[in-house]
Amino acid sequence: MNFHDSEKVAGSLVSQGYRQVQSAEDADLIFYNTCSIRDKAEQKVFHRLAEFKRLQKLGKKFAVIGCVAQQEGERIFERAPHVSLVAGSSSYRNLPQMLVQIEHGERATGLDDRNTEETFETEFTARTNPHRGYVTIIEGCDKFCAYCVVPYTRGRERSRTSESVLEEARRIADSGLTEIQLLGQNVNSYLDPIGRKSFAELLAAVGEVSGIRRVRFTTSHPRHFSRGIVEAIDALPTLCDHVHLPVQSGSSRVLSAMAREYTREMYLERIEWIRAAKHRTISLTTDIIVGFPGESEAEFEQTLTLLDEVQYDGVFSFKYSPRPNTPAIAMQNAIPEEEKTARLATLNERQREIQRANYARHVGEVMEAMVEGHQPARGQITGRTSQNKTLNFTVPEGMSAPGVGAYVPVRVLRSYPNSLVGELADAAENGNLSATRPAPEHQPRSEPVTHSAL
Ligand code: 5AD
Numbered sequence: 001m002n003f004h005d006s007e008k009v010a011g012s013l014v015s016q017g018y019r020q021v022q023s024a025e026d027a028d029l030i031f032y033n034t035c036s037i038r039d040k041a042e043q044k045v046f047h048r049l050a051e052f053k054r055l056q057k058l059g060k061k062f063a064v065i066g067c068v069a070q071q072e073g074e075r076i077f078e079r080a081p082h083v084s085l086v087a088g089s090s091s092y093r094n095l096p097q098m099l100v101q102i103e104h105g106e107r108a109t110g111l112d113d114r115n116t117e118e119t120f121e122t123e124f125t126a127r128t129n130p131h132r133g134y135v136t137i138i139e140g141c142d143k144f145c146a147y148c149v150v151p152y153t154r155g156r157e158r159s160r161t162s163e164s165v166l167e168e169a170r171r172i173a174d175s176g177l178t179e180i181q182l183l184g185q186n187v188n189s190y191l192d193p194i195g196r197k198s199f200a201e202l203l204a205a206v207g208e209v210s211g212i213r214r215v216r217f218t219t220s221h222p223r224h225f226s227r228g229i230v231e232a233i234d235a236l237p238t239l240c241d242h243v244h245l246p247v248q249s250g251s252s253r254v255l256s257a258m259a260r261e262y263t264r265e266m267y268l269e270r271i272e273w274i275r276a277a278k279h280r281t282i283s284l285t286t287d288i289i290v291g292f293p294g295e296s297e298a299e300f301e302q303t304l305t306l307l308d309e310v311q312y313d314g315v316f317s318f319k320y321s322p323r324p325n326t327p328a329i330a331m332q333n334a335i336p337e338e339e340k341t342a343r344l345a346t347l348n349e350r351q352r353e354i355q356r357a358n359y360a361r362h363v364g365e366v367m368e369a370m371v372e373g374h375q376p377a378r379g380q381i382t383g384r385t386s387q388n389k390t391l392n393f394t395v396p397e398g399m400s401a402p403g404v405g406a407y408v409p410v411r412v413l414r415s416y417p418n419s420l421v422g423e424l425a426d427a428a429e430n431g432n433l434s435a436t437r438p439a440p441e442h443q444p445r446s447e448p449v450t451h452s453a454l
């Protein structure tokens with residue numbers, strides 16, 4: 001999300017006549033986008049700002065944007081007086097006015113727009129991912145999970161119109177990119193302000209944009225995750241075989257304390273819907289927080305048994321980090337740091353074995369990989385499957401190496417807990433993919449894209 005915000009901010013600056021450069025040393029104005037989801041990310045910001053101070057002597061100006069900017073507000077000017085602009089994500093659409101202010105030597109702030117109905121849209125997004133176009137469909141979050149800072153920093157939920165999302169998707173396809181990732185803190189709350197399209201309907205419509213071969217989305221909240229989403233994935237080959245469904249904990253008691261609005265049983269019911277897809281094997285990944293205040297040893301065990309039950313292909317696991325303004329910060333029975341560290345290690349170890357077995361099941365399969373890059377030093381090409389698994393492969397003698405952005409069949413020869421290794425297969429195997437994805441109906445419109453990554 002932040003990565004894409006940076007793409008949009010950079011693009012809108014370029015449309016104002018600024019020019020993007022490769023390093024802070026080359027810049028007159030340095031934008032620093034920040035994250036405050038956990039304390040560690042936030043601490044990094046202040047270290048980096050201190051480092052920037054030496055550049056001030058060279059006459060450079062500094063802007064701090066994102067969640068730390070929103071959270072700390074004008075306190076940033078106190079801690080880092082060399083900063084000229086502080087703005088949260090709800091204010092990005094006002095950047096042009098703020099830029100005029102700082103060009104006149106004044107300080108500018110964008111901190112009071114979190115109640116807005118408006119979204120930040122720009123047709124000038126500076127796309128830096130060479131094979132994937134990100135599209136924000138909903139901004140903000142109204143969920144107020146007890147541990148989370150996002151509703152306070154990103155403001156209230158507001159959806160873009162489906163028309164404008166589809167227009168952007170078509171622009172992305174026209175530029176030669178074939179993969180789109182729809183973004184939102186909680187995409188299941190998407191509600192088209194004009195056309196009344198649900199998220200599942202929007203997803204299907206994006207999947208039908210000519211030239212688009214893969215559509216991903218993140219993040220889903222389990223409370224409003226609908227069967228319609230699974231039906232759309234099952235019906236449309238362009239929608240990827242992957243759902244990221246953050247569970248946070250396997251204990252219903254902890255989930256209730258987290259204000260997640262679902263129980264373990266409700267969550268597992270959604271997993272059943274996903275597993276019941278008729279034509280596809282949908283890969284599942286999740287987010288987990290260990291050591292939420294009051295989490296007992298037995299409740300943590302329930303998270304481990306949930307891992308066993310669901311058999312995820314990937315888990316992003318975090319130690320609970322107390323955040324300012326959130327209800328959880330005042331909760332009793334904090335879990336000691338060493339205990340959180342121990343639980344995290346136990347969880348990661350258990351999950352590693354699950355993934356080792358999951359990934360090993362692909363050995364022998366032919367899967368479609370999208371080429372993401374070449375690694376000449378290792379003699380490998382990096383690819384990604386529809387299920388979002390990394391599939392590195394070699395090219396047998398006599399076959400030519402596919403370019404970045406190409407879709408190719410790859411026979412899986414070896415597996416690791418986080419990646420697969422294979423060999424480019426004959427094009428004839430494309431119609432014979434044992435992965436559950438039918439061959440796409442349309443060919444890419446243009447040659448493989450070769451934009452260079454920044
Ligand atoms: N502490 C630890 N992890 C957190 N996350 C969000 N807030 C916190 C916090 N205070 C995690 C959640 C979320 C992911 C993006 O970050 O698991 O899904």
Ligand code: SF4
Nearest residue numbers: 141143144145148150
């Ligand atoms: Fe944070 Fe996600 Fe909960 Fe929103 S739904 S409050 S972004 S964890």
